[in-house]
Amino acid sequence: MGAIGLMGAMAALLVLLSVAPPPSALAGYAQIRGAMAAIATWIFLPSLALTLLAGLLAIANRAFHSAGWAWLKLATGIILFEWGFVGVQGPIEQEARQSAGALAGQVDPATLADSLGAERATLWVLLAVATANVVLGVWRPRLLRRPA
Numbered sequence: 001m002g003a004i005g006l007m008g009a010m011a012a013l014l015v016l017l018s019v020a021p022p023p024s025a026l027a028g029y030a031q032i033r034g035a036m037a038a039i040a041t042w043i044f045l046p047s048l049a050l051t052l053l054a055g056l057l058a059i060a061n062r063a064f065h066s067a068g069w070a071w072l073k074l075a076t077g078i079i080l081f082e083w084g085f086v087g088v089q090g091p092i093e094q095e096a097r098q099s100a101g102a103l104a105g106q107v108d109p110a111t112l113a114d115s116l117g118a119e120r121a122t123l124w125v126l127l128a129v130a131t132a133n134v135v136l137g138v139w140r141p142r143l144l145r146r147p148a
Helices: 002-019 026-060 068-103 117-139
Strands: none
Touching: 002 026, 002 068, 002 117, 026 068, 026 117, 068 117
């Protein structure tokens, strides 16, 4: 469930990135960045925590210690958690603060991000990892051979 919420938040962020005006249209840019920060804080972050927790709980169950899918689900959860903070949450919140400061005249608008490509690419990669996380949790493929 956490990865599905995470995927929804990433899809919403991708939509907002696609309609975001350039930083030169400061009022609209700051508004979109504020909306993105709200999605990152109230949907993305809690879903991220729930995804990591689900992976940890799967490994905590002794019955799943020899299940390769559970270890892979944990690994994808850790990747999502790490890159979610580094590649999504942090940059989105920083750019929202910067654009609000530029709109208020406290920050030079030239310091705002010129390219949204890196954020877009990060979101697409994390969306693929989250999809793998959901598939592993639902399908539970046999990845390790049982001893004879």
